Amino acid sequence: MASKDTFTIAGERSELPHRGDAVTMPARTRSQFRLVSMPAHLWLAVFTVMGLGTSTALVIRARRARRRWPEPVSASNAVGDQACLSCHREKASFERTAHRLTMRPPTRDALIGSFRPGENVLRVEGTDMHFRMDADSTGFYQSLVTGTGPDSTSRTERVAFVAGSGRKGQSFLYWSGDRLMQLPVSHWTALDRWIGSPGRARIEASASFNRGVAPRCLECHATWIEPIPDLQLDNRYRADSAIIGITCERCHGSGQEHVTRERSFFRHVGRGPGIVNPARLSRDRTMDACAQCHGGPGDPRAPPFTYVAGRRLEDYLHLIPRAADEAVDVHANQVALLERSRCYQSSQMTCITCHDVHRPQRDTQEISGRCLTCHQPQSCPLFATRGAAAIKGRCVDCHMPLETSHLVVSDLEGQLMRVQGRSHWIRVYPETAGH
Numbered sequence: 411m412a413s414k415d416t417f418t419i420a421g422e423r424s425e426l427p428h429r430g431d432a433v434t435m436p437a438r439t440r441s442q443f444r445l446v447s448m449p450a451h452l453w454l455a456v457f458t459v460m461g462l463g464t465s466t467a468l469v470i471r472a473r474r475a476r477r478r479w480p481e482p483v484s485a486s487n488a489v490g491d492q493a494c495l496s497c498h499r500e501k502a503s504f505e506r507t508a509h510r511l512t513m514r515p516p517t518r519d520a521l522i523g524s525f526r527p528g529e530n531v532l533r534v535e536g537t538d539m540h541f542r543m544d545a546d547s548t549g550f551y552q553s554l555v556t557g558t559g560p561d562s563t564s565r566t567e568r569v570a571f572v573a574g575s576g577r578k579g580q581s582f583l584y585w586s587g588d589r590l591m592q593l594p595v596s597h598w599t600a601l602d603r604w605i606g607s608p609g610r611a612r613i614e615a616s617a618s619f620n621r622g623v624a625p626r627c628l629e630c631h632a633t634w635i636e637p638i639p640d641l642q643l644d645n646r647y648r649a650d651s652a653i654i655g656i657t658c659e660r661c662h663g664s665g666q667e668h669v670t671r672e673r674s675f676f677r678h679v680g681r682g683p684g685i686v687n688p689a690r691l692s693r694d695r696t697m698d699a700c701a702q703c704h705g706g707p708g709d710p711r712a713p714p715f716t717y718v719a720g721r722r723l724e725d726y727l728h729l730i731p732r733a734a735d736e737a738v739d740v741h742a743n744q745v746a747l748l749e750r751s752r753c754y755q756s757s758q759m760t761c762i763t764c765h766d767v768h769r770p771q772r773d774t775q776e777i778s779g780r781c782l783t784c785h786q787p788q789s790c791p792l793f794a795t796r797g798a799a800a801i802k803g804r805c806v807d808c809h810m811p812l813e814t815s816h817l818v819v820s821d822l823e824g825q826l827m828r829v830q831g832r833s834h835w836i837r838v839y840p841e842t843a844g845h
C-alpha cells in the first residue's frame with residue numbers, strides 16, 4: 411500500500427499526509443551537503459529568508475488543501491440531492507437506487523410487507539405469543555400480543571425508519587425517547603413474509619424489544635445523524651438531525667463549497683472543485699470509499715461520520731483482516747471477497763470497474779459485459795466446448811454465483827432462514843460447469 415495519499419485534482423497533484431508519516435532524508439542526499447565558509451550573520455540572513463519562504467508556502471498549501479477538500483457531510487453543511495441534481499441532471503437515476511432508498515420514513519410506498527388482516531401476523535412457535543403489524547392514518551406499528559381473547563396483553567411500538575431498499579428485505583427502527591431501537595420483526599422480500607429480525611436465532615429473544623441501534627448501523631445506511639455522547643449507551647441520537655438513506659454527499663463530501671463555487675461568477679479562479687470525485691483517487695483510496703460500508707463491521711478509530719472519501723480509511727476504521735483460508739460472509743463484505751480474486755490481484759480493478767452507483771445495479775447480463783473489458787469469451791474453456799451462445803452475457807452466473815449467507819439468519823416460525831448474496835470472489839466454481 412502507498413504510504414501517502416496521492417491524487418490529482420483539476421490537473422494538479424496534491425498529497426494528503428496522514429498520521430504516522432515521517433519525513434526522513436536518504437543518507438546519500440545528506441552526504442551531498444557541504445559546508446561553505448561564510449560569516450555567521452550571513453548564514454542567519456539566509457536561513458531567515460529560507461524559513462519565511464518555506465512557512466509561507468506551507469501555510470498557503472495547507473489553506474488551499476483545506477479549502478479544496480470537502481468536510482464530511484453533516485446536518486450543518488449538507489446541501490441535499492436536489493441541489494446537486496439542479497446541475498447534474500444526468501445523475502437523477504440515483505434517486506431510484508438501493509443506496510438512496512436504503513433508509514426511509516415509513517410510507518405506503520416504502521413498506522413492502524402486507525398490513526392486511528390475516529397477512530399481518532407472525533406467530534411464535536410453541537408459545538401463546540404473536541407479533542402483529544398494523545397501519546392506520548397515524549402510522550405503522552408492531553405489537554407483541556401475549557395470550558388470547560380478553561386476557562391478552564400487548565406492547566406496541568411505532569415504526570420510525572424503514573431500513574433496507576427491499577432488494578432482500580426490510581427491518582424497522584423505533585424511538586424510545588432519544589434511544590434508537592430495532593423492532594423484532596422484519597420482512598423478507600423473496601418469501602414475501604414477515605420474519606424474525608436477523609441476528610436472533612429465536613424470535614423470543616426479541617420479545618423484550620431491547621435491541622439498540624449503534625452508530626455503525628447508521629454509518630452504513632444513512633448520511634448523517636448526531637449521536638448524543640453517553641458513556642453507557644451508544645444508541646442515543648438527536649432525531650431532528652437525521653439525514654437518512656445515502657445521499658450524494660455521503661460519497662462525495664459536503665457540497666457546500668462546490669455549490670458556492672459553481673454558482674459564483676469567479677468560479678474558475680484558483681480553487682479546486684471543492685468536491686471529491688472518487689474516479690480521481692488512487693486505487694487504494696477508491697477502494698476505501700466503498701470499503702467504509704462494504705468491508706464488514708470493523709473497529710472504529712475515530713468518531714462516527716468523520717470519514718470522507720479520499721482520506722485513508724485505516725485512520726478512521728480498522729477493518730479486520732481475513733486469513734486467506736478464513737470464510738468471509740457474502741453479507742456486507744464484498745471487498746474481502748473481491749480481494750481474493752485473481753482478476754483483482756492481477757489488474758487495477760476496483761468496485762467501479764463494474765458498478766455505476768448512480769444507476770440501479772441489477773442487470774447481471776450488462777455486468778457480464780464488463781468482464782469483456784479484460785477477457786475474451788474465448789478465454790473460457792466452455793466457449794470451445796459449448797459455443798458462444800452458452801456463455802455470452804452469462805459470465806457472472808457461473809463465476810460470481812449467488813451464495814448463502816451465514817450471518818443473515820432469521821427465525822420463521824421455528825425454521826432458520828438464510829439470505830442469499832452475490833459472491834464477489836471471481837473464480838472457477840467447478841459445480842457450475844453443468845449449468
Ligand code: HEC
Nearest residue numbers: 489493494497658659662664665669672673683685686687
Ligand atoms: C451550480 C451547478 C452545480 C451544482 C449545484 C453542483 N455541481 Fe457538481 N459540478 C458542476 C460543474 C460545472 C462541474 C464541472 C467542474 C469542472 O470541471 O471544473 C461539477 C463537477 C462535479 C464533480 C466532479 C469533480 C471532479 O473533480 O471531477 C462532482 C463529483 C460533482 N460535481 C458532484 C456534485 C455534488 C455531489 C453536488 C451536490 C452536493 C454538486 N456537484 C452540485 C456544477 C454543479
Ligand code: HEC
Nearest residue numbers: 573574575576577578579580581626627630703706741742
Ligand atoms: C458495515 C456496514 C453495514 C452495517 C454496520 C449494517 N449494514 Fe445492513 N447492509 C449493508 C450492506 C452493504 C447491505 C447490502 C447487501 C449485502 O451486502 O448483503 C446491507 C443490507 C441490509 C438490509 C437488506 C436490504 C435489502 O433490501 O436487501 C437490511 C434490512 C439491513 N442491511 C439492515 C441493517 C440494520 C438494521 C443494521 C444495524 C442494526 C445494519 N443493516 C448494519 C451494510 C451494513
Ligand code: HEC
Nearest residue numbers: 491494495498501504656657658661687688689762766767
Ligand atoms: C455510493 C457512492 C456515491 C453516491 C451516493 C453518489 N456518487 Fe457520484 N460518484 C461516485 C463514484 C464512485 C464516482 C466515480 C466513478 C463514476 O463516475 O461512476 C462518482 C462520480 C460522480 C461525478 C463525476 C463523474 C461524472 O460522471 O460526471 C459526478 C458529477 C457525480 N458523481 C455526481 C453525483 C450526484 C449528483 C449524486 C447524487 C444524486 C451522486 N454522485 C451520488 C460515487 C457516488
Ligand code: HEC
Nearest residue numbers: 508509512574575577629630631699700703761765770771
Ligand atoms: C455509506 C455507506 C455506503 C457506501 C459509502 C457505499 N455503499 Fe454500496 N451499499 C450500501 C448499502 C447499505 C447497500 C444496501 C442498500 C439496500 O439494498 O438497502 C448498498 C448497496 C450497494 C449495491 C447494490 C445495488 C443494487 O442496485 O442493489 C452496490 C452495487 C453497491 N452498494 C456498490 C457500492 C460501491 C461501488 C461503492 C463505492 C463507490 C459503495 N457501494 C459505497 C452502503 C454503502
Ligand code: HEC
Nearest residue numbers: 752753756757758759763780781784805806809836837838
Ligand atoms: C480489470 C480487468 C478484469 C476484469 C474486469 C475481469 N477480470 Fe477476470 N481476470 C483478470 C486477470 C488479469 C486475471 C488473471 C489472469 C492470469 O493470471 O492469467 C483474471 C482471471 C480470471 C479467472 C481465473 C481465476 C482463477 O482463479 O483461476 C476467471 C474465471 C475470471 N478472471 C473471470 C472473470 C469474470 C467472469 C469477470 C466478470 C465478472 C472478470 N473476470 C472480470 C482481469 C479481469
Ligand code: HEC
Nearest residue numbers: 700704744745748760761763764771772773777806831832
Ligand atoms: C467484476 C465485476 C464486479 C466488481 C469488480 C464488483 N462487483 Fe459488485 N456485483 C457484481 C455483480 C455481477 C452483481 C450482481 C448484481 C445482481 O445480482 O443484481 C454485484 C452485486 C453487488 C451488490 C449486491 C449484493 C447482493 O448480495 O445482492 C453489492 C452490495 C456490490 N455488488 C458491491 C460491490 C463492491 C463494494 C465492490 C468493490 C469491493 C464490487 N461490488 C465490485 C459485479 C461486480
Ligand code: HEC
Nearest residue numbers: 781785787789790791800801802804805808838842843845
Ligand atoms: C456455464 C457456466 C460458465 C459460464 C456461463 C462462463 N464460464 Fe468461464 N468457466 C466455467 C468453468 C466450469 C471453468 C473451468 C473450466 C475448466 O477448467 O475446464 C471456466 C473457466 C474460465 C476462465 C479460466 C480459464 C483458465 O485458463 O483458468 C476464465 C478466464 C473464464 N472462464 C471466463 C469466462 C468469461 C469471460 C465468461 C463470459 C463470457 C465465462 N467464463 C462464462 C464456467 C462458465
